[in-house]
Amino acid sequence: MNTDEQQVQKKSTKGKLTLAMTAGALVGGAFVLVRNPSARTRLKETSGSTKNTVSQYISDVKADPTGAKNQLVDRIQKTASITREAINKIQDILDNEGREITNKVREVKEESKEIVSTAKEAGDELKEVGDKVGEAKDELTESKEEKKQALADGENLSVVKDDEHEIKKTIKTN
Incomplete structure (x- = not known):
C-alpha cells in the first residue's frame, strides 16, 4: 500500500467512526425521548425557543445585513478581548504563584541548611x-x-565526706 491509499483508508475509517458515533447518539437520544415524557416536553420547549431565536436572527440579518455583520464582529471582538484579559490574569497569577513557590523553596532550603x-x-x-x-x-x-598504690606502699588515707564532697588526705607512716 502506498501513502495515498493509506490516507484514503484512514479518512474512510474516521468517516465511519464519526457516522457510527452520530448514529449512536441519535439512537440514545431517541430512546431517552421515548422513555421519558418530561424529556420530550423539555426538548419541544427548547427547540421551539431555539427556532424563535434563530428566526429572529435571520429576519434581523435580512433587514440589515451590514448592521448584523457589524454586531457579530463587535461581539466576537469583545469576546476575544475578554478572553485575552482572562488569559493575562491567569498568566499573572501563575507568575506570582511561581515566584512565591520559588521563594518558599528558597526559604526552606536556607532553613534546612541552618x-x-x-x-x-x-x-x-x-x-x-x-x-x-x-x-x-x-x-x-x-x-x-593511686589509692591502691598508696595502700600497697603502706600509706594511710584519711577520708572525710559530707553530702556533696569527699576529701582524701594521705598520711605517710615511716
Whole structure:
C-alpha cells in the first residue's frame, strides 16, 4: 500500500467512526425521548425557543445585513478581548504563584541548611562532652589506682565526706 491509499483508508475509517458515533447518539437520544415524557416536553420547549431565536436572527440579518455583520464582529471582538484579559490574569497569577513557590523553596532550603549546621554544632558539642566524660573516667580510674598504690606502699588515707564532697588526705607512716 502506498501513502495515498493509506490516507484514503484512514479518512474512510474516521468517516465511519464519526457516522457510527452520530448514529449512536441519535439512537440514545431517541430512546431517552421515548422513555421519558418530561424529556420530550423539555426538548419541544427548547427547540421551539431555539427556532424563535434563530428566526429572529435571520429576519434581523435580512433587514440589515451590514448592521448584523457589524454586531457579530463587535461581539466576537469583545469576546476575544475578554478572553485575552482572562488569559493575562491567569498568566499573572501563575507568575506570582511561581515566584512565591520559588521563594518558599528558597526559604526552606536556607532553613534546612541552618538545621544541618545546628545539628553539626550540637554533634561537636556532644563530642566535647563525651571527651570530658572520658577525662573524668580517666581521673577516677587514676584516683583508684593511686589509692591502691598508696595502700600497697603502706600509706594511710584519711577520708572525710559530707553530702556533696569527699576529701582524701594521705598520711605517710615511716
